[in-house]
Amino acid sequence: MRMVIFGLTVTSSWGNGHATLWRGLIRALAPLGWRISFFERDTSYYAGARDLDHLDGGDIVLYTSWGDIAQAAANMVREADVVIVTSYCPDAVEASHLAQECCRGLKVFYDLDTAVTLARIEQGDPPSYFGPEGLRDFDLVLSYTGGPALDALKTTLGARLVLPLYGHVDPDRHRPAQPRPEFAGDLSYLGTYAQDRQPSVEKLLVAPALRMPDRRFVIGGAQYPQDFPWSDNIFFVRHLPPADHPAFFCSSRLTLNVTREAMARKGWCPSGRLFEAAACGAAIISDDWPGLDSFFEPGKEILLAHSTEDVVAALGLPDTELDTLRRRARERVLDEHTSTRRAAELDRILNEAAEAQAGEDMKEAV
Numbered sequence: 298m299r300m301v302i303f304g305l306t307v308t309s310s311w312g313n314g315h316a317t318l319w320r321g322l323i324r325a326l327a328p329l330g331w332r333i334s335f336f337e338r339d340t341s342y343y344a345g346a347r348d349l350d351h352l353d354g355g356d357i358v359l360y361t362s363w364g365d366i367a368q369a370a371a372n373m374v375r376e377a378d379v380v381i382v383t384s385y386c387p388d389a390v391e392a393s394h395l396a397q398e399c400c401r402g403l404k405v406f407y408d409l410d411t412a413v414t415l416a417r418i419e420q421g422d423p424p425s426y427f428g429p430e431g432l433r434d435f436d437l438v439l440s441y442t443g444g445p446a447l448d449a450l451k452t453t454l455g456a457r458l459v460l461p462l463y464g465h466v467d468p469d470r471h472r473p474a475q476p477r478p479e480f481a482g483d484l485s486y487l488g489t490y491a492q493d494r495q496p497s498v499e500k501l502l503v504a505p506a507l508r509m510p511d512r513r514f515v516i517g518g519a520q521y522p523q524d525f526p527w528s529d530n531i532f533f534v535r536h537l538p539p540a541d542h543p544a545f546f547c548s549s550r551l552t553l554n555v556t557r558e559a560m561a562r563k564g565w566c567p568s569g570r571l572f573e574a575a576a577c578g579a580a581i582i583s584d585d586w587p588g589l590d591s592f593f594e595p596g597k598e599i600l601l602a603h604s605t606e607d608v609v610a611a612l613g614l615p616d617t618e619l620d621t622l623r624r625r626a627r628e629r630v631l632d633e634h635t636s637t638r639r640a641a642e643l644d645r646i647l648n649e650a651a652e653a654q655a656g657e658d659m660k661e662a663v
Contacts, residue, residue, distance in 0.1 A: 300326070300333045301370075301377045303392035305385040305409075307335045308357060310539050311346030312489045312519045314464075314569045315385070315409055317539050320349065321467035321636030322643070327354030329644045334358055334373055336366065338387045346519075348538040363388045371399050378402040379647055381439075382426075384410040389426035397434050403651055406435045407462065408450070411442035412559040412566055415449050432456040437650045439643075444565035444588050460646055461565070463592075465639040466572035468631055473578040474543035480534065482515035483612055484582075485549035487542065487570055490520040493558035497584050499526065502553055504605040505612065506531050512612065517545055546577040550619060551611060553602070554583035561586040572634045575599075575626040580619040582611050592634065598625040 302319070310316040323333050333355035337343075350357075360366040370392070374380050380396040382389050384407070396404045406427070408414055417424050432438050433455030440447055443461035450456045486502050488494065506514040506528050519536040527533070537545055546552055552574050560566040564587025574581050575593070582600040583589065593599040600622065602608050 298331050298379070299373075299377045300331050300379045300381065301373050302333065302335045302381045302383070303370075303386050303388065304335060304337060304381075304383040305387070306337050306340075306343045307352060308337060308349045308359070309343035309347045311343060311348075311536055313385075315383070316349070317467075317470075317573075318409070318464060318569055320352065320539075321465060321470065322640055323355045324353040324467065325636040325640030326644065329640060331644070336360065336370060336388075336392070338362075340387070346536060348540075363391050367391075367395070371395055374399040375401070378651070379405060381405045381407050382435075384408045384414060384424070384426050386426055390428050393427065393434070403436050403647060403654065404434070405437045405439060405647075406432050406456075407439040407441075409441045411440045411446050411450065412557070412563040415446060415453065415563065416559040418453055427454070430455070436654055437646070439646075442560065442563055442566040443591075444563065446563050446565065458650065462639065462643060462646070463634070464567050464569045464572055465634050465636045466569065466576045466630060467636040468576050470539060471543055471573045471576040473627075474547050476548040477544045478548075480515060480517075480545045480548035481513065482532065482549040483509075483512040484551050484553055484608070485515040485517070485545060486553040486555065487517045487537065487545055487574075488555060489518050490522065490525070491557055494555050497555045500605055501555065501582075501584065501602050501608050503528070503531070505608045508605065508609060509612065515545075515549060542573055543577045546574045546579040550580065550616070551582055551600075552579040553608070554581055556584055556586055564588040565591065567592045572630050575630040575634075578623045578627050580622045581626060582608060593626060593629055598622065598629050 305315045307316050307319045335355055336358045339359040339361050374395055379402050380400045382392045414424055431454035438456040438459045439462040447459045450459045503526050510530055514531045517534040517537045554571045582602050585601045595601050600611050
């Protein structure tokens, strides 16, 4: 079975959550019989922080402009069983039109940023990764966000069939690792800087650091501004390649998860970092949002933080309690949230959608 993906990036995890998700999913789809080509525009900001040059289970097609690969893409799309176009793909509109014109199989849109998509539409600033027709021409729309957002994609963008495909983690890449002194801390946070996350980061990490000057706090990520409110006990590690994530998570007693504002408001949208940290055996404290308890059980597998005081209290917990939290969270993610599990789910969804499409085609022929 042949799949063609037009996405944001699979070669660089710098400043985005798409890359590691696609790597794990493509790697897990290959044993199920899928041959996959991933089209990625070769942008300077990702080229300068590229951390993958070979895709397990697939081929990477880097291109400088749509015109350079339009013909080659058309040839591949004609032979494809499934074409997937994703949110934030810089040539999503062109790729969508190509899929409608040439693909004889399933035409799929995967919104890995559903909460942002819907928030921008509400603000009167629709994103550029679909045209005025919205999503009505796709056979299937997959959403990284579940819950009420699924209906919103139908009513707002005309999607005909919408199903959730949540985040996941590749446990062969994210697993317990030896701590490293440069990452050592009482509380760590790994995430790209985002203005809408900043109030929660200040409440749940910066404020506890000021209140507990004898404790060590560590932030890892990209795009942090010079005016970030650093203190003497907050240490910064610049963009970490995925290979360093396990050691980073395993080098602190507790790690913090903070969700983008739009994602938290819509709910049912766990970040990839949440699953990665759990798979690495980290004890996690997270902001709260609707649907979180569908993925981890609060108080048993994850701690919730609504205030600075909650973080301070969590840092005072004994190691035995945090060890139990680590074990339970890792067991949950290995059971329900691996890339292999999501790949099997996607394979089933695509096969069922293809069968339904074939049935409709037969009815029309009659």
